[in-house]
Amino acid sequence: MNNKVAxxxxxxxxxxAIYFLETLIPFPLPVPGGRxxxxxxxxxxxxxxxxxxxxxTISVGKNILGSLISGKIATPGFLMGLSGVSGSVVVMWYMWKTGIFGLAGISIIGAxxxxLVQLTIAAFYIIGDFRLFELYPYFFLTGSISALINAYIAFEVLKRVGGSLWQRK
Incomplete structure (x- = not known):
């Protein structure tokens, strides 16, 4: 139990920490809160x-703590991010469980x-303008780039720890 908590x-x-640091990296689209x-x-x-x-738990925890550190807690962007990551985590977990997809495919679909979840929330509940979906191709492109970088780093980490952080060695 202590091992799991650690x-x-x-x-x-x-x-x-990465959540906070990435706010310092310029985002290529002029979108408020874009990361x-x-x-x-x-x-x-x-x-x-x-x-x-x-x-x-991990995804919600990193979003809450990252938002607290960056001063964006309880903002529309925080709520959109929390919803987006929760939806993507469910999809990514199911994709992993099928055993068909690799980390790159899972990461791209997760992004x-x-x-899509974030744009849906913004279009329906925050802005009220469905033209926001015109931004989706741009988000898909930038999201795919970061998703591939994430997948590569995750692959290298998992290779070094033997495939899983959760198994006892």
Missing amino acids: KFAILISLGS WGFSNMVILISLPGVPIIDLL AVNN
């Missing part, structure tokens, strides 16, 4: 061997779902 703390802390999504690599690293509730 891993949660490390992954949430790492995700939160690269590099903090989602902790989700990819956590996929092998973890139940979905633990994966959701696509995350962006």
Whole structure:
């Protein structure tokens, strides 16, 4: 149990630190709150061997702590991000469970779902303008770039730890 709590703390802390640092990297689209999504690599690293509730805990924890650190807690962007990451985590977990998809495919689909959920919330509840969906191709392109970077880093980390952070060595 202590081992699991320590891993949660490390992954949430790492995700939160990356979440904050990525706010300092210029985003190529002039979109308020636009971020690269590099903090989602902790989700990819956590996929092998973890139940979905633990994966959701890690993703929600990193978003809450990262938003607290960056001063964006309880903003529309925070709520959109929390919804997007929760939706994408569910899809990514199911994709991993099928055993058909690799980390790159899971990461790209996760980014696509995350962006789609966020745009849906913005279009329906925040802005009220469905023309926001015209931005989706741009989000898909930038999200795919960061998703591939995340997948590569996660692959390298998992290769070095033997395939799973959750198995006892």
